[in-house]
Amino acid sequence: MLPTTINNPTNDEQQLNISIFNELCQQKNEENTYPLAQSIENSIPIYTGKDLRLSFKSDMTQDYKNEFTHIFKEGPGVIVIKDFFNNKNDIDHMSHIFDELLKQQGKGAGDHFAKDGKNGRIWNVFEKSAMYDSSSFIQYYKNPLLQMVAQSWLGPNYQVTTQLNVIYPQGKAQQPHRDFHLGFQENEEIKRYPLHMQKMSQYLTLQGGIAHVDIPLDAGPTQLLPFSHQYDLGYLAWRDPLFIEYFKEHYVQLPLNKGDALFFNPALFHAGGENKTTNINRNVNLIQVSSAFSKPMETVDLYKIVLNIYPELLDLYQKNLLSGLALDSILTASCDAYSFPTNLDTDSPIGSLAPKTVKELTLEALTKNWDLLTFKYKLLAHQQNRQS
Ligand SMILES: [Fe+2]
Known part of the structure; x- marks a missing residue:
């Protein structure tokens, strides 16, 4: 019942x-x-x-x-x-x-x-x-x-x-x-x-x-x-x-x-x-x-995805066509929104226990209006800092 x-x-x-x-x-x-x-x-x-x-x-x-x-x-x-x-x-x-x-x-x-x-x-x-x-x-x-x-x-x-x-x-x-x-x-x-x-x-x-x-x-x-x-x-x-x-x-x-x-x-x-x-x-x-279960089923390169969709995202964001909720949804789906696994030597958290996520970085890029090249540079640095 x-x-x-x-x-x-x-x-x-x-x-x-x-x-x-x-x-x-x-x-x-x-x-x-x-x-x-x-x-x-x-x-x-x-x-x-x-x-x-x-x-x-x-x-x-x-x-x-x-x-x-x-x-x-x-x-x-x-x-x-x-x-x-x-x-x-x-x-x-x-x-x-x-x-x-x-x-x-x-x-x-x-x-x-x-x-x-x-x-x-x-x-x-x-x-x-x-x-x-x-x-x-x-x-x-x-x-x-x-x-x-x-x-x-x-x-x-x-x-x-x-x-x-x-x-x-x-x-x-x-x-x-x-x-x-x-x-x-x-x-x-x-x-x-x-x-x-x-x-x-x-x-x-x-x-x-x-x-x-x-x-x-x-x-x-x-x-x-x-x-x-x-x-x-x-x-x-x-x-x-x-x-x-x-x-x-x-x-x-x-x-x-x-x-x-x-x-x-x-x-x-x-x-x-x-x-x-x-x-x-x-x-x-x-x-x-x-x-072994803390893993998804397929290997997905989220860095590649978010970099590819960024120009379109930025355009929509600037034209006010992405509401807060929709923006949050697309970012959670297309970015890694979790801090781990990472390299704690090079990606040390600042002011908290958990390092910055790609979702947070992408949101920062949109709100600060970074061009694609700036975003790419920061994203690659983020990716590099998390590798062992
Ligand atoms: Fe402990």
């Missing part, structure tokens, strides 16, 4: 409710829900790499994957895997590449999550490390545990992106946040997405981090709020002072050793911890694994 009225859930900051959030975050894992975990600390199931590697021989891999899926979806949202790397040389070789790449890059590379100099960041270190040293890259990324955990959330196929994040001694904690996709957008933009899309976005990515050094509690392992990914309005909540306060009172941290990893639902509230030490560079290789 069809409902007589359509009642879409409301999607704005007025609906934020800290009691509902609290109820979700106060959940505890039922006993024996995760029998394969070695232990559960602060509500976070902990697995050993050794057990997971043994599962490949004992046909238990799917059982582990089923537990992970449940944890990321209905459970606390986060797991730790001790000895994710059993050969620490693989970590050391990659750490060496990170050091060399940091030296090459020098100071001043953008990190929009921390004050200058307190954080080190290598964007797209996945590709950079592959280009720098293929043998170390292969040793590191042939780790079958990465595939196992990624497949538990995303299915057989996926795309890996990684960034090095270093919190230097005395580096402050990050603000709590959610991660890519909507963790990179401002509230006004988030609200334009219906609530089901906000919730769905967490199924498109798995977030993780691999410890490249021992990270005791005072070196600031990631602060985590188990179960917080279950709050539907969470993308609008993480900037709210009440929720920030709640996070600061309730987050948990687990110390990590070199070669350990943690993985979590990208909607989980979390923050890089404060590094209170004087001598530990807290190096973590941050991982997002993206669903």
Whole structure:
């Protein structure tokens, strides 16, 4: 039977409710829900790499994957895997590449999550490390545990992106946040997405981090709020002072050793911890694994399209023949209106977390009356800046 009225859930900051959030975050894992975990600390199931590697021989891999899926979806949202790397040389070789790449890059590379100099960041270190040293890259990324955990959330196929994040001694904690996709957008933009899309976005990515050094509690392992990914309005909540306060009172941290990893639902509230030490560079290789489904069916060159239709668009715009709504519609259809994927070295966002889109650029061109040559020049620069 069809409902007589359509009642879409409301999607704005007025609906934020800290009691509902609290109820979700106060959940505890039922006993024996995760029998394969070695232990559960602060509500976070902990697995050993050794057990997971043994599962490949004992046909238990799917059982582990089923537990992970449940944890990321209905459970606390986060797991730790001790000895994710059993050969620490693989970590050391990659750490060496990170050091060399940091030296090459020098100071001043953008990190929009921390004050200058307190954080080190290598964007797209996945590709950079592959280009720098293929043998170390292969040793590191042939780790079958990465595939196992990624497949538990995303299915057989996926795309890996990684960034090095270093919190230097005395580096402050990050603000709590959610991660890519909507963790990179401002509230006004988030609200334009219906609530089901906000919730769905967490199924498109798995977030993780691999410890490249021992990270005791005072070196600031990631602060985590188990179960917080279950709050539907969470993308609008993480900037709210009440929720920030709640996070600061309730987050948990687990110390990590070199070669350990943690993985979590990208909607989980979390923050890089404060590094209170004087001598530990807290190096973590941050991982997002993206669903194969975050792609369209056909390869379409939107740059080519918008460049080709620009003279006609400009003409219509100048003659007032394109209303606001029609203009918006044609631009959304013919331009990439989303900021990602991009190259965060050369296309750093200015004043926000998300770089300028082709749609925004084209709108600027029309309103400023750029001729075709100027538009072409700016468009090509935009395209170039986004390439790796
Ligand atoms: Fe994050």
